[in-house]
Amino acid sequence: HVAYIRHLDGKKAELLDYQLIGRALIVMAMLIAATFYIRLEDRPTLQSNARLGLLALVVVCNLAIVRLCFELGNQERFLYDSGLSAILPYITPTTLAPLLIAILMGSGPGLLTALMVSLFSAVMFGNRLELMVMTFLASCVAIFICRNIRKRSRVVTAGVVSGLCIAVFTFLFNWSEGLPIETILSQIVAAIVTGLLEGVIILGVLPILEGLFNRTTDITLLELSDYNHPILRRLQLEAPGTWHHSLMVANLAENACNAIESNAL
Secondary structure (H helix, E strand, O other): OHHHHHHHHHHHHHHHHHHHHHHHHHHHHHHHHHHHHHHHHOHHHHOOHHHHHHHHHHHHHHHHHHHHHHHHHHOHHHHOOHHHHOOHHHOOOOOHHHHHHHHHHOHHHHHHHHHHHHHHHHHHOOOOHHHHHHHHHHHHHHHHHOOOOOOOHHHHHHHHHHHHHHHHHHHHHHHHOOOOHHHHHHHHHHHHHHHHHHHHHHHHHHHHHHHHHOOOOHHHHHHHOOOOOHHHHHHHHHOHHHHHHHHHHHHHHHHHHHHOOOOOO
């Protein structure tokens, strides 16, 4: 009996070793692919330590949160409640890093981040392909909503819509798999609430990352262009000619940027 138990333990350890090697290879392949993508499509990131540091910090922090959510499944309350453990992937904030990177660095790096976070999250939760597709789709929709962002409220909207995407996908997939309707409803609610919280968290984290990495988003530029800014009001009062001339030149520059599809802000 003891020998049989040792045999099973050896088999289990061997299986875990193979799983670890397989996951390490997946991570390595993804990092190599990300390096090639940055080299081909995002050269400024490759040439800037600040951009690389921002990308690495946000992705690592997001994956740490994903891992923390996964580890909740080892708690006694989750181990003995299948309904509660079923919502774990849906309270995982996988849209957090992609949206932050898309707003701070652009849509291209944001999509790369979305793919990385979705892939690693799916690996953590047991190589679940549907989870990877679902979270990647939600991140892509959120990034699409936040392109050329002009209002902070759109960040929250993007978070909620990403949660709704996951909710719809969850309902269709799990309903076809025959899961109990109570479990599906709890997963839908968890996905929507998580999306809302992601939007709120991003609004709080954005100013901190802007200051740390010297990034200026379109939202900040809009705030600086407010005519009620003290410096602009002083210019209107003390140098109205210079103020009017500056506005005319700025309008010409804005029209030129719009004509070549550049960032007019």
